[in-house]
Amino acid sequence: MHNNLIYLTDGRGKVDATQLSDFEWARLVADNRDSTRRQLVKCAWCWDEDKVTHWMKTYSRTNGARVISHQAGECADHPYQSLESDEHKAYCDRVERVGMAEGFQARREARAGDGRTRSDVLLVGSRHVSYEMQHSPFKRRYGAKERTRRSLAAERDAVAWHTDSGIIAGAASVAMLRSNQARLPQIENPRYELRILGGYRKVLVWECTSREGHRCPRGSYAGCGATHVDSQPGAITLDDFIRQAPAGLVLPVRPLERNGFWASSRDYEIWVDHYGAASRPRGTRAPQRHSEQQADGHSRPTSAQDHAPAVPQQRTDVPEVVTGVPNELINLQRSAMGEHAKLASLAGEAYEAQWKVWRAAAESLHSAVTEYSARDTVTMSRHEVEQAVKRAVRRQE
Known part of the structure; x- marks a missing residue:
């Protein structure tokens, strides 16, 4: 209706x-x-x-x-929208509060220029991330995939779907975060950790030998000797996800597929380097891969059956312009990564002080990337320049 x-x-x-x-x-x-x-x-x-x-x-x-x-000629039809529950409002309030405390812009019920695409909360940092909380089953003809396509077409960089229902997460046709179920007082309590149980994964890279302990995707009992890339469930809280997504520290892999997931920017680069640009966000579709039920109960995508061993010097999916990235951008990226790594061992006032240092370094990097990508001699988009810089730093390491 x-x-x-x-x-x-x-x-x-x-x-x-x-x-x-x-x-x-x-x-x-x-x-x-x-x-x-x-x-x-x-x-x-x-x-x-x-x-x-x-x-x-x-x-x-x-x-x-x-x-x-509506009366004739008065207004166009509006798509189905669920009536906001107290829990839905509490989740959106929490996301808005955490995002603004991190220094991002957070706009509730933000509408795009088409007038029909809305976000429960639009988080704006170096990236525009549309947060959507789903409490009820998706409606036909206006499900998660269609709404994600519209949001990406409205110049949103990513759509972060979130639910606390295993049934809704299992039926979703997009990358969706699933957290532990919480009652209203727990959602409203800023000290209560909402843990992400699904939809956030860590990328694994291994040489396929019998010593590694991984199942060979090609069925070789002793290992095929190739380099395989796969993923396993990772650990993150909803608050940490909100702190990182608008800064580009976590990115969606295959956002418009049922087995899509979110990963750290470093893991995302590893995945894209291995499987190519088809795994990038913004609606491009990666080759279909089958799922396999593991002993621990997680549904894990298995590796593609027809990929060749990874040989860095023979790779063709890495742009040649990577070797020509200015050293200034590489040094700024390395500096920002170093300042962010220092946050792991800090707490309290020391954490707040170091966070400001990291944010200043990140802002300097983003400004330099924007200025460089705007030059007439640069043919890459801003996002491609940013990813090229990160790829160059990782290869130097």
Whole structure:
């Protein structure tokens, strides 16, 4: 149902029309027969977003489907939207609070230029990350994949889907973070850690021999001798994810696939170097890989069956411009990484002081990358320049 969120002026306030019983719906249709004169049903979307009052028509089709529509020529249909629960609001409040404390911009219910693409919370740092909390099952024709495509097309760098339901996470067709289930007081408590149980992974690289203890993707009992890249569940909290995603420290791998996941920027570079640019964000599709149920209960993508051993000097998926990255950018990247690494052993005031040092180093790097990518002689985009610098630093190490 489109336009499902409505305000009822008879005292019931904001309701989701799909949740009304058959009797309540039939009574509403009868009472609202002359909608503009009766002034009973008001569009909640138009009122909440633009403070404009539109009186809605309500009726049922011959097949029993419920319909709520604007008057002719008044406004376009709005997509289905769940009524915000107390838990949903608490999650968004927490994300907004953590993001702003980290120095990012955080905008609630942010709308893109198309007027139809919204984010529960839009986090703006060096990257634009749209945070979406999903408490209810996805609706047909406007599911996670379609909403992710629209958000990426609206110049958002990434969409961070989050749920605390294993059923919703299992049915999602995009990269989705799943946290432990928490009650409202726990969500509102800033000291309570919301642990990410799925959707964040660590990338593994191993030489396929019998000594390594990994199962060979090619079925060789003694190992095939090739270099394989795969992933396993990683550990991160929701708060740490929010602190890192807008800064580009965690990135989505295959965001528009069911077995997509988030990984650290370093692990992301390893994955892209091995599997190529098809694993990059912003909607490009990677080759399909099969999942395998492991003994520990995690669903882990197995390695591709037809990839060749990794030979660095023969790689063709690394741009040649990597060798021409200015040393200034490489030194700034190395400096920022060094300052960030110091945060791991600090706490309290020392952590806050070092965090400011790291942020200054990161901002210097981002400014230099932006200035370099804007030159007429540079053919790469800003994102490609940034990734080339990180790749050059990792190869030097």
